[in-house]
Amino acid sequence: MKNRANIIGGSLLFLAVAIIIFAKKGDDPVKVDALKSPTTVATSFDHSESPKSVLRESEASKSAAVEIASESSLSNKPSSYYWEMKPRPYDIAYRSDSFEWTAVDGKSPDVMRQLATNPSNLNQLEDENEWVKKRQLIYLPEGRLVKAENIFNGVDESFMLPGFDGKEFEVEVGAVTVYEDEDVEEFEGTFHFWSKDNPNIEGDASLVGDVWSIGYKDKEATVYQQIISRRNGELILTQFDIELENRALLDSEGITNMKALPLDDVGIESDDAMESSQ
Numbered sequence: 001m002k003n004r005a006n007i008i009g010g011s012l013l014f015l016a017v018a019i020i021i022f023a024k025k026g027d028d029p030v031k032v033d034a035l036k037s038p039t040t041v042a043t044s045f046d047h048s049e050s051p052k053s054v055l056r057e058s059e060a061s062k063s064a065a066v067e068i069a070s071e072s073s074l075s076n077k078p079s080s081y082y083w084e085m086k087p088r089p090y091d092i093a094y095r096s097d098s099f100e101w102t103a104v105d106g107k108s109p110d111v112m113r114q115l116a117t118n119p120s121n122l123n124q125l126e127d128e129n130e131w132v133k134k135r136q137l138i139y140l141p142e143g144r145l146v147k148a149e150n151i152f153n154g155v156d157e158s159f160m161l162p163g164f165d166g167k168e169f170e171v172e173v174g175a176v177t178v179y180e181d182e183d184v185e186e187f188e189g190t191f192h193f194w195s196k197d198n199p200n201i202e203g204d205a206s207l208v209g210d211v212w213s214i215g216y217k218d219k220e221a222t223v224y225q226q227i228i229s230r231r232n233g234e235l236i237l238t239q240f241d242i243e244l245e246n247r248a249l250l251d252s253e254g255i256t257n258m259k260a261l262p263l264d265d266v267g268i269e270s271d272d273a274m275e276s277s278q
Contacts, residue, residue: 087231088139089114094166099138101166106135106236115236131244133223136237138162143233148207152178152189158196161216161227162237170196171203171216 090111093103104111107129115137116122125135150156151173158172174192181188186209193216195201203216203225210232217224226238 083116083118085117085231086114088234090137092139096166096168098141098160099162099168100141101162101164102137102139103165104137106137106238107132111135111137115230117230128238128240131241131248133239133241134164135239136164137230138235138237140233140235144210145212145235148187148189151191152176152207161214162235163225164237164239169198169201172196 090102090104092100094101106112106115109126112125112129112135113122115135116125146159147156151159154176156173158170160168161171162168171193172195174194176191177189179188179190188206188208190204190206192204193202195216198218200219201216202219203214205212205214207213211229212227212235213229214227215224222242223239224242226240228236228238230236
């Protein structure tokens with residue numbers, strides 16, 4: 001009986017020690033802190049990594065996603081929050097009183113990533129690259145292309161537009177249209193213009209808020225130019241090859257050989273067809 005009591009007493013003592021050890025492990029503050037660490041619940045991370053390794057990676061790479069995830073849920077931030085658009089990202093190569101031109105290749109992938117205003121715009125630049133001949137970033141020393149109110153009020157009848165690599169030309173403003181809508185807070189207007197020195201060059205411009213969209217072309221050329229606002233004080237000038245663009249658009253519609261088809265099959269009436277319709 002005495003031996004049996006000793007055995008039972010020893011077993012109870014072992015069980016009590018085991019319970020105490022298990023309880024201490026459950027209260028381990030390192031593991032509790034690890035579960036509370038925001039980096040372990042970020043949706044863009046591999047949860048198999050330890051919190052310390054994730055923190056070291058974020059410090060080394062300065063990843064915007066890591067910084068955002070450590071502050072709050074990724075889903076609570078607008079998409080524009082993730083897109084870093086640096087002002088004046090490149091040095092000036094040419095300068096005039098009205099414009100400052102950069103010299104980087106606007107068709108290269110790295111430069112397009114800098115020029116794009118958001119991921120959707122980057123996709124557009126990449127898609128257009130097939131028929132783009134040149135793309136250049138231009139700064140505005142005065143922060144704006146022209147005093148828009150002077151153009152649309154008829155105070156100014158001309159202003160300067162940039163060409164490529166330090167070239168510029170003066171344009172005269174023609175018909176002006178201002179859109180008035182009580183439900184729209186931003187200013188909207190359009191106008192036609194032509195080159196003061198070369199009447200073969202003409203185009204159209206539109207302004208919505210402070211965002212310009214301008215297109216112009218020499219009637220005798222097979223290219224046209226487009227100017228769009230990147231941000232306040234910056235413009236992107238792009239030259240498009242009309243033939244390549246039309247070919248790409250036809251290819252997207254399943255028309256692979258334009259020359260093998262009648263003109264009216266691609267939406268262009270032949271001279272004979274136009275005469276017969278008259």
